[in-house]
Amino acid sequence: MGATKRLSASLEDYIEAIYHITCxxxxxxxxxxxxxxxxxxxSVTEALRSLSQKGLINYTPYEAITMTDLGRTVAEDVVHRHQALxxxxxxxLAIDQEIAEEGACKIEHAAPQEIIDRLVQFTRFLEVCPRGGRDLIQGFSDFFDKGETRIDCEHCISQCLENKPRKS
Incomplete structure (x- = not known):
């Protein structure tokens, strides 16, 4: 996504905001x-001029702002990264929603797409893995909140340690 790479974090915030408002x-x-x-x-006027020059929005002072097809594609990429994080x-990670929102907003601008994609795949894997699934995710949340594992986790951990390959 060439246009995204040229956008600063600030302009990504603007294109994301425009996307949500136009939706x-x-x-x-x-x-x-x-x-x-x-x-x-x-600040808005300066950002709108810049986004317009990049062909991402249709902007004329005192008129409504709309997105170009390229602008929508770029915005959807930013939104996807934000939502995935x-x-x-x-x-x-069982992070509070408000903190998760703040963190996603900051990291979405810096994380390479490969990392975002891998996080999405990892989350899907955890949800469907027969040894993990929602129980594993809830177990981590409980561990974080209480500093201890659940009783059924103890059995799973001991089973994993028994099956652990030995180093030569």
């Missing part, structure tokens, strides 16, 4: 973006 309202306005991101109107943090 809700079919179009975005500068004031909607400023309110969503908690930034000034001048947030899901991993909540479902696998």
């Amino acid at each position: 809700e309202k079919q179009e975005a306005r500068g004031k909607d973006i400023a309110a969503r991101l908690g930034v000034s109107g001048a 947030k899901k991993f943090f909540i479902d696998v």
Whole structure:
């Protein structure tokens, strides 16, 4: 995704905000973006000009902002990375939703797509693995909260240790 690589974290936040607003309202306005991101109107104008120059949005001052096809593709990539990270943090690492949201927002800009894809696959694996599944994920959550494993985890751990290949 060439356009994504050229976007700063700040511009990714703007394209993501525009995406969400246009999904809700079919179009975005500068004031909607400023309110969503908690930034000034001048900052929004500068970002909109930059995104427009990159061919990601249709922008004319004082008019509604819409996304180009390329802009929608870039925004969907950013949203996908954000959601994948947030899901991993909540479902696998048992992180509080608010902290997971904050962390996903920061990491989505820096993590290579390969890492995001691997986290998604790892989460799917944990959910379907017969030795893991939701029980494994819940077991980790319980371990984190209480500092101890569940009784059924003790049996599983001892079984794993018995079957562990020995080093020569």
